[in-house]
Structure formats: structure tokens, C-alpha cells
Amino acid sequence: MEHFSLEAEQSIIGSILKSPELIYEVTLQPEEFYHAGHKIVFEKMIELRDVNTKIDIVSLVASLGDQIQELGGASYLLKLSQSIPTVANFVYHEQIVREKSLMREGMRSLDEVYNAGFDDPAEFAAELTSIAEVIGDGSRRKEGFVHISEGLESHYNQLQEKKYSEKPVGISTAGTALDRITGKWQKQSLNIIAARPSVGKTALMLNNARKNAHEGMTVAIFSLEQPERQLYDRMISAECLIDGDRIRTGQLLDNEWEKYVVAYAKMVGLSLYIDDRPGLTIQEIRSAVRKLKKKNPDLIVYIDYLQLIKGGKKFDNRTMEVGYVSTSLKHMSRENDCPVIALAQLSRGVEQRQDKRPMLSDLRESGNIEQDADTITFLYRDDYYDKETEKKNIIECIVAKNREGSVGTAEMINMKQYGKFVDIDINHHELPDIRKGA
Missing domain, CATH: 3.40.50.300 (P-loop containing nucleotide triphosphate hydrolases)
Known part of the structure; x- marks a missing residue:
């Protein structure tokens, strides 16, 4: 199984080019991209966002300079922006990129543990458990906001339980x-x-x-x-x-x-x-x-x-x-x-x-x-x-x-x-x- 999805990465970049406001919603980091060119492009998108410059093909090409050749030229960016019929699946594709990145990180960590040559089984087990926790924590990441209607409903239920439950x-x-x-x-x-x-x-x-x-x-x-x-x-x-x-x-x-x-x-x-x-x-x-x-x-x-x-x-x-x-x-x-x-x-x-x-x-x-x-x-x-x-x-x-x-x-x-x-x-x-x- 491949621990990367070039299609999902292309969708993320193409969606941002199609709807630049998505750069303010994305939660990925550049290092989570597998393709080297995609990492560079996403880094430049982040840089443009941080200086309040609108992200489009012109500003991106100017920011990339000679690095654009690693992607095959400006035509590659144009192709990506035109190949995205809808940005509705943006969050789903973002999750795919994140999960693939977690798998790669886990495999790299396992290789490091294997090559470290542990003599103590307890230390070896601790390292493996730590890797599993990092992957598990990352895969359980959820949306940060909860609407007040959901939050208050939960609060109401908890208050009811406290009032009528026999438990202290x-x-x-x-x-x-x-x-x-x-x-x-x-x-x-x-x-x-x-x-x-x-x-x-x-x-x-x-x-x-x-x-x-x-x-x-x-x-x-x-x-x-x-x-x-x-x-x-x-x-x-x-x-x-x-x-x-x-x-x-x-x-x-x-x-x-x-x-x-x-x-x-x-x-x-x-x-x-x-x-x-x-x-x-x-x-x-x-x-x-x-x-x-x-x-x-x-x-x-x-x-x-x-x-x-x-x-x-x-x-x-x-x-x-x-x-x-x-x-x-x-x-x-x-x-x-x-x-x-x-x-x-x-x-x-x-x-x-x-x-x-x-x-x-x-x-x-x-x-x-x-x-x-x-x-x-x-x-x-x-x-x-x-x-x-x-x-x-x-x-x-x-x-x-x-x-x-x-x-x-x-x-x-x-x-x-x-x-x-x-x-x-x-x-x-x-x-x-x-x-x-x-």
C-alpha cells in the first residue's frame, strides 16, 4: 500500500487556487505533503497568506521563481486549478493527506527504532508505544468548534444527571x-x-x-x-x-x-x-x-x-x-x-x-x-x-x-x-x- 496520495495533494493545491479563501481554513503543514514540489508550493501559499497577498497563479509563480521548474512550469499550476470541478471535498482530501503523512511518519519512526539496536526490551516497547500514541492522537483529530446548540444540550444533560443521579x-x-x-x-x-x-x-x-x-x-x-x-x-x-x-x-x-x-x-x-x-x-x-x-x-x-x-x-x-x-x-x-x-x-x-x-x-x-x-x-x-x-x-x-x-x-x-x-x-x-x- 502506498503511504501517499498525489491526487489528494493535487486537490488541496488546486482547490486553494480555485478558492483562495480556503488557505485560511486549511490545517495542514507543508511537511505533511509527500511530493517535494507540492511542499514547496504549499509553503509559498502560506507565505503569501501571511503577508495578506491574494493567492493566484500569477502571485504564486512570482513567489516560486526558479522553483516553479520542479513542478513542470506554470502550466502545472494552471492544470491543477482547472481540474477541480468543486471544492466540496476539500476537508475530506485534507484528511487523506494527513493520514498518509501519519503513516509515513510512523514507518520512519519504526525504522529508526529498528536501527537503534535496543538492548532493553522495556525501552524498545516504550518507543513502539510512543509511536502508536502519536499516530492515534493524530488520527483522532476533529473539528475544533462545537455549535452552542450542541454544547448546551450536552450541558443540560450533564446538569440533569447531577441533579437526579444518586452518584455524587x-x-x-x-x-x-x-x-x-x-x-x-x-x-x-x-x-x-x-x-x-x-x-x-x-x-x-x-x-x-x-x-x-x-x-x-x-x-x-x-x-x-x-x-x-x-x-x-x-x-x-x-x-x-x-x-x-x-x-x-x-x-x-x-x-x-x-x-x-x-x-x-x-x-x-x-x-x-x-x-x-x-x-x-x-x-x-x-x-x-x-x-x-x-x-x-x-x-x-x-x-x-x-x-x-x-x-x-x-x-x-x-x-x-x-x-x-x-x-x-x-x-x-x-x-x-x-x-x-x-x-x-x-x-x-x-x-x-x-x-x-x-x-x-x-x-x-x-x-x-x-x-x-x-x-x-x-x-x-x-x-x-x-x-x-x-x-x-x-x-x-x-x-x-x-x-x-x-x-x-x-x-x-x-x-x-x-x-x-x-x-x-x-x-x-x-x-x-x-x-x-x-
Whole structure:
């Protein structure tokens, strides 16, 4: 099969010569043309458009100069303009040129991958997946505008669903105060939870994930830092309020075994999946999420943590790679219509300030994270820095960016021995008053 269509390319150029205003509607780029002469002509058409010069055979021949000979002279352009009976198929032919270009680009990329001589199967697979995504994204390109009648009809249906559906709007976070500020996790959103090491990012993520699964969501966790067994230890500890150290060592008291069995029975039926492969590429993550989404439409994705994801190809520097990963995660949330929550490490720059609460500026050296994220929540514990603080076992969830809502700080009790977070005003007889360190 030929990966080009000279007829479609000729139709594009001939249609523009016949109806010059089409140059303002065309979305192709010169490099998408296969025929060298067609590329040159289209480039000149773009140049004439950019200087507000009407495109016709005279202006085009003058702009091309000696290059016109590569097309066989001005007669070739005249033939093209006269051979187009109608421009009605312009968009269709434009799509053909684009699809053929995507196929050629894909074949070139495959040749490059083949000739690169990969020794690592994972890197090889990541490159192949990346090529497939580029072709897939390009082939799904659609018209940009939606008429207000269509848009409002969709909006009306969504509003009706929110009003009368029993399903809550958005997906819960670990705390009600945090829900109020963030408006909960929304579909197609990228949400960043960032902090210094050992502040509580993973614990908060597991609290969120466990709560979402109990509420009927399908939860996917990519744990690039810790093996799945450690996550089970932590989730069981928080579920049944058994000290995490005893869970890890297996030294459970008799009554704790009973609590463990009850928690086990509650959790074993949850729709919760963990992928703990280290060194995953963003292409592998997107592929895994896509497969899981097909079987589980109500999906939420957690990643621990963003900076451990590999870009799957070569980059000039680490910042560019992190930016590529961040943008890819945002695309993943949209293509799978699900929230993505990614943990992120903050640099040591936080430690240099007197007030060590993180700020958005602490993310500026981390690729495009600040730009791509819909919400950014920083975690801060005063007792992490000041052992004598009156705010023992209190974690601050600082919502510093919220594209569709407010910003602010939600405080929660951090029950460190269980790895559990609870609302600060909770009233439950089983929970000790640990705000004073008890």
C-alpha cells in the first residue's frame, strides 16, 4: 500500500487556487505533503497568506521563481486549478493527506527504532508505544468548534444527571474539608499532591484510594517507589486501626486478629488494582490505564510518584523529561475521562525558608507540573520541623492551585501509627485524641 496520495495533494493545491479563501481554513503543514514540489508550493501559499497577498497563479509563480521548474512550469499550476470541478471535498482530501503523512511518519519512526539496536526490551516497547500514541492522537483529530446548540444540550444533560443521579458529583478526597476546597476530584483532571519526603504523601494517597474503592470506584495505583506488600500493610493498618509496626512484623494480639479478618473481608472485594513495577515509562502507564478503563468505566488513577516515571525516549535534560511526563498524564486523564492523582517530591529549596510551607514556586523547576495540573495540593506538618509545636499530628493540606474552584488550607489529624487521616472535628469513640500527642 502506498503511504501517499498525489491526487489528494493535487486537490488541496488546486482547490486553494480555485478558492483562495480556503488557505485560511486549511490545517495542514507543508511537511505533511509527500511530493517535494507540492511542499514547496504549499509553503509559498502560506507565505503569501501571511503577508495578506491574494493567492493566484500569477502571485504564486512570482513567489516560486526558479522553483516553479520542479513542478513542470506554470502550466502545472494552471492544470491543477482547472481540474477541480468543486471544492466540496476539500476537508475530506485534507484528511487523506494527513493520514498518509501519519503513516509515513510512523514507518520512519519504526525504522529508526529498528536501527537503534535496543538492548532493553522495556525501552524498545516504550518507543513502539510512543509511536502508536502519536499516530492515534493524530488520527483522532476533529473539528475544533462545537455549535452552542450542541454544547448546551450536552450541558443540560450533564446538569440533569447531577441533579437526579444518586452518584455524587466528583470523587471524594480523604477529608470533607479538603472536599469543600477542591470540589472533589473531577473527571479529566490532573491533580498533584506534593511535599517533602516522609511528610505523608503516600499515606494520604492510600487513604484516598481506599475511600474511593469503598465508594464503588475502580482504583488503579502505580507504586513506582514501594512494593505492593508494603501498600497492603499500610492500607490494612488504616482500615482496622492496628498499629502499623505490628502489621509489618505480624505480632498481632488476639483481638487484633479479629479486627484484621473483618478488615480483610471488607477490602478483598474492592475494585482496587496495584502495579508496583519500578521504572515504568509513561507509555506503559498509559497503555495499562487504557486497558483497565475498557473494563472499568468508573476509574481513578493514583501514581506514586511523578518524578520516578520515565519518559521512554531521550531528552536534553531532566526538566524536559518531567515536563513531558506531566503533560502526558494530563492527556491520559482526558483520553480516559478519569481523574489522575500524581504525587510529587519537592526540592530542598523549601528547607531554606523560615516558613517552610510549600509554595507554587517550589514546583517551577519541575517541568510543566504547575501548568498542566488542575489542582495542586501541598502537604505540611509543623511537627516535621518543630518537635515542640502545639500542632502535633496535624497535617495541613494546602490547596495552592484549583482551576475550577477555590484555594485554601484543610487541616486533618494524622494518626501516624495507623497511617490514617481523619477530619479534625471527627467525633468517634475509637479514635484517641492524638492532637496533643496522646
